Amino acid sequence: xxxxxxxxxxxxxxxxxxxxxxxxxxxxxxxxxxxxxxxxxxxxxxxxxxxxxxxxxxxxxxxxxxxxxxxxxxxxxxxxxxxxxxxxxxxxxxxxxxxxxxxxxxxxxxxxxxxxxxxxxxxxxxxxxxxxxxxxxxxxxxxxxxxxxxxxxxxxxxxxxxxxxxxxxxxxxxxxxxxxxxxxxxxxxxxxxxxxxxxxxxxxxxxxxxxxxxxxxxxxxxxxxxxxxxxxxxxxxxxxxxxxxxxxxxxxxxxxxxxxxxxxxxxxxxxxxxxxxxxxxxxxxxxxxxxxxxxxxxxxxxxxxxxxxxxxxxxxxxxxxxxxxxxxxxxxxxxxxxxxxxxxxxxxx
Ligand SMILES: [Mg+2]
Numbered sequence: 001x002x003x004x005x006x007x008x009x010x011x012x013x014x015x016x017x018x019x020x021x022x023x024x025x026x027x028x029x030x031x032x033x034x035x036x037x038x039x040x041x042x043x044x045x046x047x048x049x050x051x052x053x054x055x056x057x058x059x060x061x062x063x064x065x066x067x068x069x070x071x072x073x074x075x076x077x078x079x080x081x082x083x084x085x086x087x088x089x090x091x092x093x094x095x096x097x098x099x100x101x102x103x104x105x106x107x108x109x110x111x112x113x114x115x116x117x118x119x120x121x122x123x124x125x126x127x128x129x130x131x132x133x134x135x136x137x138x139x140x141x142x143x144x145x146x147x148x149x150x151x152x153x154x155x156x157x158x159x160x161x162x163x164x165x166x167x168x169x170x171x172x173x174x175x176x177x178x179x180x181x182x183x184x185x186x187x188x189x190x191x192x193x194x195x196x197x198x199x200x201x202x203x204x205x206x207x208x209x210x211x212x213x214x215x216x217x218x219x220x221x222x223x224x225x226x227x228x229x230x231x232x233x234x235x236x237x238x239x240x241x242x243x244x245x246x247x248x249x250x251x252x253x254x255x256x257x258x259x260x261x262x263x264x265x266x267x268x269x270x271x272x273x274x275x276x277x278x279x280x281x282x283x284x285x286x287x288x289x290x291x292x293x294x295x296x297x298x299x300x301x302x303x304x305x306x307x308x309x310x311x312x313x314x315x316x317x318x319x320x321x322x323x324x325x326x327x328x329x330x331x332x333x334x335x336x337x338x339x340x341x342x343x344x345x346x347x348x349x
Contacts, residue, residue, distance in 0.1 A: 010105035010106070088105075145227070245329045260332055
Protein backbone atom coordinates (compact mmCIF):
# COMPACT_ATOMS: atom_id res chain seq x y z
CA UNK A 1 0.00 0.00 0.00
CA UNK A 2 1.24 3.47 -0.77
CA UNK A 3 1.74 5.50 2.36
CA UNK A 4 1.14 9.22 2.67
CA UNK A 5 3.60 11.05 4.88
CA UNK A 6 3.65 14.73 5.79
CA UNK A 7 6.69 16.46 7.27
CA UNK A 8 6.06 19.74 9.04
CA UNK A 9 8.86 22.08 9.99
CA UNK A 10 8.07 25.43 11.57
CA UNK A 11 10.03 28.35 10.12
CA UNK A 12 12.64 29.88 12.48
CA UNK A 13 10.33 28.70 15.23
CA UNK A 14 11.60 30.35 18.44
CA UNK A 15 12.32 33.62 16.65
CA UNK A 16 8.96 33.51 14.89
CA UNK A 17 7.11 33.08 18.19
CA UNK A 18 8.98 36.07 19.66
CA UNK A 19 8.27 38.14 16.59
CA UNK A 20 4.59 37.25 16.71
CA UNK A 21 4.31 38.25 20.37
CA UNK A 22 6.08 41.56 20.00
CA UNK A 23 5.12 43.58 16.90
CA UNK A 24 8.11 45.88 17.46
CA UNK A 25 10.35 42.98 16.45
CA UNK A 26 8.64 42.43 13.10
CA UNK A 27 11.15 41.90 10.31
CA UNK A 28 14.13 42.73 12.53
CA UNK A 29 17.17 40.49 12.90
CA UNK A 30 16.34 38.42 15.99
CA UNK A 31 18.66 36.03 17.74
CA UNK A 32 17.16 33.72 20.36
CA UNK A 33 19.77 32.20 22.64
CA UNK A 34 20.51 34.75 25.33
CA UNK A 35 19.91 38.42 26.05
CA UNK A 36 23.59 39.14 26.54
CA UNK A 37 25.57 38.72 23.30
CA UNK A 38 28.80 38.89 25.28
CA UNK A 39 27.89 35.76 27.24
CA UNK A 40 29.08 32.29 26.40
CA UNK A 41 25.78 31.05 24.99
CA UNK A 42 25.01 29.92 21.47
CA UNK A 43 22.29 30.83 19.00
CA UNK A 44 19.17 28.66 19.35
CA UNK A 45 17.29 30.21 16.47
CA UNK A 46 17.94 33.19 14.22
CA UNK A 47 15.12 34.92 12.36
CA UNK A 48 15.39 35.02 8.58
CA UNK A 49 16.39 38.70 8.78
CA UNK A 50 19.30 37.66 11.04
CA UNK A 51 20.26 34.77 8.78
CA UNK A 52 20.98 37.30 6.03
CA UNK A 53 24.02 38.29 8.11
CA UNK A 54 25.22 34.71 8.16
CA UNK A 55 23.93 34.02 11.65
CA UNK A 56 22.81 30.44 12.20
CA UNK A 57 21.90 28.00 14.98
CA UNK A 58 24.70 26.75 17.25
CA UNK A 59 26.88 29.79 16.44
CA UNK A 60 28.38 31.46 19.55
CA UNK A 61 26.41 34.57 20.51
CA UNK A 62 29.60 36.63 20.43
CA UNK A 63 30.15 35.74 16.82
CA UNK A 64 26.52 36.53 15.98
CA UNK A 65 27.02 39.93 17.61
CA UNK A 66 30.11 40.60 15.49
CA UNK A 67 28.16 39.78 12.34
CA UNK A 68 25.18 41.91 13.27
CA UNK A 69 25.59 44.23 16.29
CA UNK A 70 22.13 45.73 15.77
CA UNK A 71 20.45 42.31 16.09
CA UNK A 72 17.99 41.87 18.95
CA UNK A 73 19.21 39.22 21.37
CA UNK A 74 16.52 37.42 23.35
CA UNK A 75 16.64 34.72 26.02
CA UNK A 76 15.18 31.28 25.30
CA UNK A 77 11.60 31.24 26.57
CA UNK A 78 11.01 27.51 26.45
CA UNK A 79 7.61 27.59 28.18
CA UNK A 80 6.29 29.80 25.41
CA UNK A 81 7.63 27.60 22.60
CA UNK A 82 6.29 24.48 24.30
CA UNK A 83 2.88 26.07 24.48
CA UNK A 84 2.96 26.90 20.77
CA UNK A 85 4.16 23.36 20.02
CA UNK A 86 1.28 21.94 22.05
CA UNK A 87 -1.18 23.97 20.00
CA UNK A 88 0.41 22.78 16.77
CA UNK A 89 0.06 19.17 17.91
CA UNK A 90 -3.56 19.83 18.72
CA UNK A 91 -4.00 20.71 15.05
CA UNK A 92 -2.15 17.55 13.92
CA UNK A 93 -4.43 15.38 16.04
CA UNK A 94 -7.45 16.59 14.10
CA UNK A 95 -6.08 14.56 11.20
CA UNK A 96 -4.14 11.62 12.61
CA UNK A 97 -2.88 9.94 15.74
CA UNK A 98 0.25 8.75 13.92
CA UNK A 99 2.49 11.67 14.83
CA UNK A 100 6.25 11.40 15.36
CA UNK A 101 7.67 14.55 16.92
CA UNK A 102 11.30 15.17 16.00
CA UNK A 103 11.58 18.35 18.06
CA UNK A 104 9.24 21.04 19.35
CA UNK A 105 8.85 22.44 15.86
CA UNK A 106 9.16 19.44 13.61
CA UNK A 107 7.10 16.29 13.12
CA UNK A 108 6.17 13.51 10.74
CA UNK A 109 2.54 12.58 10.24
CA UNK A 110 1.29 9.38 8.64
CA UNK A 111 -1.96 10.29 6.90
CA UNK A 112 -2.20 7.21 4.67
CA UNK A 113 -5.68 6.66 3.32
CA UNK A 114 -6.50 10.36 3.17
CA UNK A 115 -6.01 13.02 0.54
CA UNK A 116 -2.59 13.96 1.90
CA UNK A 117 -2.22 17.12 -0.16
CA UNK A 118 -5.45 18.64 1.16
CA UNK A 119 -4.60 17.55 4.70
CA UNK A 120 -1.19 19.22 4.37
CA UNK A 121 -2.76 22.41 3.05
CA UNK A 122 -5.35 22.43 5.80
CA UNK A 123 -2.66 22.01 8.47
CA UNK A 124 -0.66 24.85 6.97
CA UNK A 125 -3.75 27.03 6.92
CA UNK A 126 -4.71 26.21 10.53
CA UNK A 127 -1.19 26.86 11.85
CA UNK A 128 -1.22 30.20 10.07
CA UNK A 129 -4.68 31.12 11.23
CA UNK A 130 -4.68 29.96 14.84
CA UNK A 131 -1.05 30.51 15.77
CA UNK A 132 -0.06 33.24 13.33
CA UNK A 133 3.08 31.28 12.50
CA UNK A 134 4.31 29.75 9.28
CA UNK A 135 5.34 26.19 8.60
CA UNK A 136 7.07 24.54 5.69
CA UNK A 137 5.30 21.38 4.68
CA UNK A 138 6.40 18.45 2.60
CA UNK A 139 4.14 15.69 1.32
CA UNK A 140 5.32 12.41 -0.16
CA UNK A 141 5.09 8.66 0.33
CA UNK A 142 7.92 8.19 2.80
CA UNK A 143 9.78 10.07 5.52
CA UNK A 144 12.95 10.82 3.56
CA UNK A 145 11.06 12.37 0.65
CA UNK A 146 8.58 14.22 2.87
CA UNK A 147 11.48 15.84 4.74
CA UNK A 148 13.25 16.67 1.51
CA UNK A 149 10.00 18.25 0.31
CA UNK A 150 9.56 20.43 3.40
CA UNK A 151 13.11 21.75 2.97
CA UNK A 152 12.47 22.45 -0.70
CA UNK A 153 11.11 25.99 -0.51
CA UNK A 154 11.58 27.08 3.06
CA UNK A 155 10.22 29.35 4.58
CA UNK A 156 6.45 29.05 4.24
CA UNK A 157 6.82 26.32 1.64
CA UNK A 158 4.47 23.61 0.47
CA UNK A 159 6.00 20.92 -1.70
CA UNK A 160 4.68 17.61 -2.93
CA UNK A 161 7.07 14.98 -4.26
CA UNK A 162 5.00 12.56 -6.31
CA UNK A 163 5.79 8.90 -6.78
CA UNK A 164 6.75 8.98 -10.43
CA UNK A 165 10.31 9.54 -11.66
CA UNK A 166 11.77 9.76 -8.14
CA UNK A 167 15.24 8.65 -9.25
CA UNK A 168 15.33 11.34 -11.94
CA UNK A 169 14.11 13.95 -9.47
CA UNK A 170 16.78 13.03 -6.93
CA UNK A 171 19.74 12.55 -9.27
CA UNK A 172 20.89 16.20 -9.67
CA UNK A 173 20.75 16.88 -5.90
CA UNK A 174 23.84 16.96 -3.71
CA UNK A 175 24.50 13.81 -1.68
CA UNK A 176 24.26 16.09 1.35
CA UNK A 177 20.50 16.17 0.92
CA UNK A 178 20.33 12.53 1.96
CA UNK A 179 19.32 11.98 5.53
CA UNK A 180 22.27 10.59 7.45
CA UNK A 181 24.91 12.13 5.18
CA UNK A 182 26.75 14.61 7.37
CA UNK A 183 29.88 16.62 6.51
CA UNK A 184 32.16 13.63 7.13
CA UNK A 185 30.33 11.17 4.90
CA UNK A 186 29.95 13.90 2.32
CA UNK A 187 33.71 14.52 2.29
CA UNK A 188 34.33 10.79 2.03
CA UNK A 189 31.92 10.50 -0.92
CA UNK A 190 33.38 13.57 -2.62
CA UNK A 191 36.81 12.03 -2.38
CA UNK A 192 35.46 9.05 -4.28
CA UNK A 193 34.15 11.41 -6.96
CA UNK A 194 30.55 11.13 -5.75
CA UNK A 195 28.89 14.54 -5.58
CA UNK A 196 25.28 14.09 -6.61
CA UNK A 197 22.65 11.55 -5.66
CA UNK A 198 22.81 10.50 -9.31
CA UNK A 199 26.52 9.63 -8.88
CA UNK A 200 25.55 7.56 -5.87
CA UNK A 201 22.88 5.72 -7.85
CA UNK A 202 25.67 4.26 -10.03
CA UNK A 203 27.25 2.39 -7.12
CA UNK A 204 26.38 -1.17 -6.23
CA UNK A 205 24.85 -2.16 -2.93
CA UNK A 206 27.72 -4.52 -2.09
CA UNK A 207 30.33 -1.83 -2.63
CA UNK A 208 28.42 0.71 -0.51
CA UNK A 209 27.99 -1.84 2.27
CA UNK A 210 31.70 -2.64 2.24
CA UNK A 211 32.64 1.04 2.36
CA UNK A 212 30.03 2.46 4.74
CA UNK A 213 28.66 -0.55 6.62
CA UNK A 214 25.03 -0.23 7.66
CA UNK A 215 24.86 3.34 6.34
CA UNK A 216 25.93 2.01 2.92
CA UNK A 217 22.83 -0.14 2.78
CA UNK A 218 20.66 2.85 3.63
CA UNK A 219 22.44 5.02 1.06
CA UNK A 220 21.66 2.49 -1.65
CA UNK A 221 17.94 2.68 -0.86
CA UNK A 222 17.69 6.39 -0.06
CA UNK A 223 19.38 7.53 -3.28
CA UNK A 224 16.55 5.71 -5.07
CA UNK A 225 13.94 7.34 -2.85
CA UNK A 226 13.26 4.09 -0.99
CA UNK A 227 12.60 4.50 2.73
CA UNK A 228 10.42 2.11 4.68
CA UNK A 229 10.89 3.58 8.12
CA UNK A 230 7.55 3.88 9.89
CA UNK A 231 6.22 7.02 11.55
CA UNK A 232 6.71 6.15 15.19
CA UNK A 233 4.06 7.83 17.26
CA UNK A 234 4.75 8.11 20.93
CA UNK A 235 2.08 6.20 22.78
CA UNK A 236 -0.03 7.95 25.33
CA UNK A 237 1.30 7.24 28.83
CA UNK A 238 -1.07 5.31 31.08
CA UNK A 239 -0.57 7.51 34.11
CA UNK A 240 1.66 10.09 35.78
CA UNK A 241 2.53 9.67 39.42
CA UNK A 242 4.59 11.27 42.16
CA UNK A 243 5.36 9.85 45.58
CA UNK A 244 7.48 10.48 48.59
CA UNK A 245 8.75 8.27 51.37
CA UNK A 246 9.19 10.23 54.56
CA UNK A 247 12.42 10.14 56.48
CA UNK A 248 10.47 9.41 59.63
CA UNK A 249 6.86 8.20 59.66
CA UNK A 250 4.58 11.18 59.41
CA UNK A 251 1.34 12.02 61.20
CA UNK A 252 1.21 15.76 60.70
CA UNK A 253 -1.60 16.71 58.29
CA UNK A 254 0.13 19.94 57.26
CA UNK A 255 3.15 17.97 56.06
CA UNK A 256 0.97 15.52 54.12
CA UNK A 257 -0.94 18.37 52.53
CA UNK A 258 2.29 20.10 51.56
CA UNK A 259 3.43 16.92 49.78
CA UNK A 260 0.13 16.73 47.92
CA UNK A 261 0.39 20.38 46.91
CA UNK A 262 3.85 19.74 45.51
CA UNK A 263 2.71 16.61 43.63
CA UNK A 264 -0.29 18.48 42.21
CA UNK A 265 2.00 21.18 40.91
CA UNK A 266 4.37 18.82 39.13
CA UNK A 267 1.59 16.55 37.81
CA UNK A 268 -0.18 19.64 36.46
CA UNK A 269 3.00 20.69 34.70
CA UNK A 270 3.51 17.25 33.19
CA UNK A 271 -0.08 17.18 31.91
CA UNK A 272 0.35 20.62 30.43
CA UNK A 273 3.63 19.67 28.77
CA UNK A 274 1.96 16.73 27.04
CA UNK A 275 -1.21 18.69 26.34
CA UNK A 276 -3.31 16.18 28.26
CA UNK A 277 -6.18 16.21 30.72
CA UNK A 278 -6.72 13.53 33.35
CA UNK A 279 -9.98 12.11 34.64
CA UNK A 280 -8.88 9.78 37.42
CA UNK A 281 -6.96 10.93 40.48
CA UNK A 282 -5.48 8.31 42.80
CA UNK A 283 -4.08 8.77 46.27
CA UNK A 284 -1.74 6.15 47.64
CA UNK A 285 -0.94 5.82 51.30
CA UNK A 286 1.45 3.41 52.94
CA UNK A 287 1.21 3.25 56.72
CA UNK A 288 4.08 2.69 59.11
CA UNK A 289 3.16 -1.03 59.23
CA UNK A 290 3.47 -1.19 55.39
CA UNK A 291 -0.25 -1.63 54.83
CA UNK A 292 -0.95 0.21 51.59
CA UNK A 293 -4.23 1.78 50.53
CA UNK A 294 -5.23 3.54 47.37
CA UNK A 295 -8.29 5.68 46.83
CA UNK A 296 -9.33 7.16 43.56
CA UNK A 297 -11.99 9.32 42.04
CA UNK A 298 -13.02 9.68 38.42
CA UNK A 299 -14.27 13.08 37.38
CA UNK A 300 -17.01 14.01 34.97
CA UNK A 301 -14.85 16.81 33.64
CA UNK A 302 -11.16 16.07 33.07
CA UNK A 303 -8.63 18.41 34.63
CA UNK A 304 -4.99 19.46 34.41
CA UNK A 305 -4.77 22.48 36.71
CA UNK A 306 -2.61 22.05 39.82
CA UNK A 307 -5.17 23.65 42.16
CA UNK A 308 -7.93 21.31 40.97
CA UNK A 309 -5.65 18.30 41.34
CA UNK A 310 -4.82 19.50 44.82
CA UNK A 311 -8.49 19.85 45.80
CA UNK A 312 -9.16 16.31 44.63
CA UNK A 313 -6.18 15.00 46.54
CA UNK A 314 -7.39 16.67 49.75
CA UNK A 315 -10.81 15.10 49.30
CA UNK A 316 -9.20 11.69 48.86
CA UNK A 317 -7.04 12.27 51.91
CA UNK A 318 -10.18 13.04 53.94
CA UNK A 319 -11.83 9.87 52.71
CA UNK A 320 -8.76 7.85 53.68
CA UNK A 321 -9.60 8.42 57.38
CA UNK A 322 -6.12 8.20 58.81
CA UNK A 323 -7.28 7.94 62.44
CA UNK A 324 -3.96 9.15 63.84
CA UNK A 325 -2.06 6.44 62.01
CA UNK A 326 1.41 7.38 60.87
CA UNK A 327 2.31 7.39 57.22
CA UNK A 328 5.46 6.08 55.64
CA UNK A 329 4.74 7.00 52.03
CA UNK A 330 2.26 9.19 50.21
CA UNK A 331 1.67 9.30 46.47
CA UNK A 332 -0.60 10.97 43.98
CA UNK A 333 -1.29 9.82 40.44
CA UNK A 334 -3.41 11.00 37.56
CA UNK A 335 -4.61 8.69 34.80
CA UNK A 336 -7.42 8.10 32.31
CA UNK A 337 -5.96 10.68 29.93
CA UNK A 338 -7.69 12.45 27.12
CA UNK A 339 -6.75 15.25 24.78
CA UNK A 340 -8.72 18.49 25.17
CA UNK A 341 -11.77 18.61 22.96
CA UNK A 342 -11.70 14.87 22.41
CA UNK A 343 -14.97 13.01 23.09
CA UNK A 344 -14.69 10.48 25.88
CA UNK A 345 -16.75 7.71 27.30
CA UNK A 346 -18.45 8.62 30.53
CA UNK A 347 -18.08 5.94 33.15
CA UNK A 348 -21.41 4.72 34.42
CA UNK A 349 -21.61 4.56 38.16
MG1 LIG B 1 12.20 24.50 12.11
